[in-house]
Amino acid sequence: MQTDSQRNSGATWMRAAMLAAAIALSGCAANATLRPNDTAGRAPTLVAPRVAKFSVVNTAPAVGWKNSEAPIAAQGFRVNAFATDLIHPRWLYVLPNGDVLVAETDAPAKPDDAKGLKGMIMRRIMKNAGSGVPSPNRITLLRDADRDGIAETRKEFAKDLNSPFGMVLIGDALYVADTDALVRFTYHDGDVSVASPEKIVDLPAGTINHHWTKNVIASADGTRLYVSVGSNSNVGENGLAAESGRAAILEVDPRTKQSRIYASGLRNPNGMAIQPQSGALWAAVNERDDLGGDLVPDYMTAVKEGAFYGWPYSYFGQHVDTRVLPQDAHRVQSAIVPDFALGAHTASLGLAFDTGDAFPSRYKGGAFVGQHGSWNRRPAVGYRVAFVAFADGQPQGLPEDFLSGFLDSQGHARGRPVGVAFDAQGDLLVADDVGGRIWRVSVAR
DSSP: OOHHHHHHHHHHHHHHHHHHHHHHGGGGBBOSSGGGGGGGGGGGOOOOOOOOSOOOOOOOOOOOTTTOOOOOOOTTTEEEEOOOSSSEEEEEEEEOOOEEEEEEEOOOTTTTTHHHHHHHHHHHHHHHHTSSOOOOOOOEEEEEEEOOOSEEEEEEOOOOOSSSEEEEEEEEEEEOOOOOOOEEEOOOTSSSSOOOEEEEOOOOOOOOOOOOOEEEEOOTTSSSSSEEOOOSSEEEEEEEGGGTTEEEEEEEEEETTTTEEEEEEEEEEEEEOOOOOOOOOEEEEEHHHHOOTEEEEEEEEOOOOOBBBBBTTTTTTTEOOSSSSSSOOOHHHHHOOOEEEEEEEEEEEEEEEEEEESGGGGGGOEEEEEEEESSSSSSSOOOOOEEEEEEEEEEEEEEEEEEEBBBTTTOOOOOOOEEEEEEETOOOEEEEEETTTTEEEEEEO
16 A cells, blocks of 8 residues: 555656646647758848747757767867866866866756756756756866867866856956856966955845856956846746846946946846957847747847847847736837847857967957757757857858767767867867866867
8 A cells, every 4th residue: 555655756756747748748839940040140030939838848868978979170170178077067268377267067056946846847857968966166277288288287276166157367356257146366377276255246146046157257458347147037937026137247347346237138148258350248148938949049249238138028129029928118119139140049158259360260250159059949959169250340141060069860968068268279168068078179280
């Protein structure tokens, strides 16, 4: 005879199975009808929305890399492992002396997200996709002193952080964006570790914290910091009060420790970089889900001070999202169209511009985008580093494969690219969180 505990457990799993089946049955909304690049470029195709009752799930199971396996670099380039056996490496920063900082990190505890059957299913989905493990909460220093493209030194640079992500150095001050605060360390050239940090400003967090990653870069003169803060929901379903200070890029004065909203309506901005030809601040932004496999394109855009980019009321300019109630017609009318679409559901996170001389001239000033890969589109898309050419400070053409092969022939994820950065030699480093590696792409010689 079953005990009450066994009966309750069985009932819970039955309800979970029924919910999972309902989510799977809603999957027709995730089936894409367009090719990935149809939803990319300066004028992407925007189909009619297909609202899904449940979030569609189509994750690529994480299997990792075998010893001899590696991604596929574009013609004329080669790829090698700069570092291996890292724990969920997400973001990169290259110090002036060539040392590479790696944020080994994952989402913080989000108890309100974990409640109920949906929370239980989402935890299983995240585990299947190679995430949802306890965050290492550290920054690791990698040093390639002999410049052979492989880091021979590895040191724990900073520890006991809170889901750290973005990093930037100004003088002897190293700023790190934790999930709930921007902090500052004292750093001197050649240091392999730092002491306890000083808090500069609090950042929006909370017990749901839907988008936990916070990035930080500096203005050209180093007097201001720009911090990206993602939304607390898909389209405001947790209430707009929970979105205060979120879905935005903040401008922080590190001297006075004051912050303000620089631009808003950006659902989940991650990568930020200064475009070398124009000097403009650009950001890579993840758009909303559950409107079909072909909506809404993720994008990158030059971020204008005081601008509003639509979230949650509208997307890609003034295309109204009818799920958001009440609407705000005035804000919709003010929504700016992003500069360049990167494809629907690509999860475009990393962003770096080529400012060196190591790559052929066609790559000069162009954007490299780490596309983490879709979790709710059929067929899967992203799972690559894309390249977008620039001319006179503006994107040209369509995204193209620069580093691919992260999905195997069975649709399993060997890895998932996130942060991208150029090293001291002008070669591209790619953080692969699922693969636990940092890849280095250089010109084949």
